[in-house]
Amino acid sequence: MDFLTEYKNALFLIAVLLAQAIALAVQVRSPVDASKPDGPSVRLIRMWAMTSVTPVERVTHAFGSGAGHAWSEYIDLRHVRQQNKDLQQQLARVRIDEAAMAEDALQGRRLQAMLGFKESYVGTTVAAQVIGTSGSEQSRVLTIDKGSRDGLRPDMAVITQDGIVGKLRDVFPATSEVLEINDQSSGAGVVLATTRIRAILRGTLAGRVQIGNLTADSRIQPGEQVLTSGGDQVYPRGLPVGVVESIAPDPDHQPYSAIRVHPAVDLDRVAEVLVITGTQSDLSQAAQQDMATAEVQHAADLSAARLPGIHDDANPAAAAGANGAAPATTPIAPVVPHPLPVLHPDRFTSGSTPPATEMTPGGANSVQNGQSAPSSTQPRPSQPGATK
């Protein structure tokens, strides 16, 4: 009894630590369902806490965004006209680039169709705003203001216009937690854009993003773009992840290399995100129309490039316009080949056979040897489709 009295403080601490250690052990068991990282009771506790904290986060976010909106929309409007002009010029350049990219996309689609490749595109998205963080450097988690009421589910991909941000970890009725790609428990299937090497991207404790399952490869160079591979069934294929920043031997996992990736998205300053709620095997209707337009244009360009001699005599300007060149001032005469004159004409010589109307059954219709065929030097124009 004296022992308990004397060491009651230490015993109390040990009891508290033991209880929490047991709770930890229960939680870190391998989850049965990968989409539910927490057990039902833990999830319930997290949901209560989030429900309590969310109103405060919403009010703070609304106040902050309201003040920022007032400043940016009504007060800080310097250089707006110049920026507008610059953006219009930028848009014009982007449209030109887009036309070139549509050609490449068209070619890619044809090749994929030939290979029977089934690709998933971003179908439907839900826009959400970031209203909070985990507040800890050990856990890179964002809180967004949309939840299961908005159709969100765990493991949905979260992106911005620059690239991927992470995936949904816990989804509550009105809010959700986003596990960023630089969290140490995060992972994503990626492919290096140039070398087409597939790899697994992971976050580190320091909040960096790196590829750690590749051995040293001289083909991988800093600056190479990293895209999602689509193999993880979370992120659709082809979304930007970042660029290779540095390559160094991984001291913890030899002989692998630690390929550090600079994320395409500034993960520390994410304010608005898109949650991919659905993917589709085909492009959207608008995108398909764009592709069809590009395909028609592409076919016209190909015809014009491969058949330069065929043109519309009635409308030479249109024919020239289809080529994309300036209208010609003088029509181009069709090139007709002239065969060399025969030295010893016979009955097989072209033009030596009389027309059928002049032939008589049983008569001598063949040309005499040594007689020059009248039309041998003036061959008939070549017929389209005639065999050689």
Added chain:
Amino acid sequence: MMVTRSYMSRREVEQQSFSLSVTVLVPLGAVLLQVLLPRVFHGLAILDLPFIVTLFFAISRRSPIAGTVTGAAIGLLQDVLTGQPIGVNGMAKSVIGYAGASLGSRIDVDNTSTRALLAFGFSLLQSVLLYLIERRLLGIRAFHLMWLHELLRAAANTAVALPVCFLLDRTRHQE
């Protein structure tokens, strides 16, 4: 018959208490601020406001059991709001609360220099505890202790702890 004599310092007798509203709202406010501040400026994630509050209540109350309970409650609340397993911060802050209260009953914790030393030292202790929990208990092999970063964290926590403790001193009742 031997008479057991125990020595109780004046500071051990002078346990300070706080009103219920302060006891509840200050830790809640610290956890909320910890969640909201990195949203404004990500660099503020290096701070650990719940740790500062845990340490303040522990050294002020000078009761190891109260310090343990306060640390466990604040740490568990912090864990709930992160994606981490619940108990990581709870265990670390339980030890901080216990150790802070045990030390607070033996030394003068009202001195600014002492408080700075305590904040710096306990911040490093918490980093070591988190390392042990993550690496040894949870088996996360990729978890490393970055000493320079932890020293920076300790310095930042110390710099913030001094004015925060000064403000919180005004909320306590002398018994």
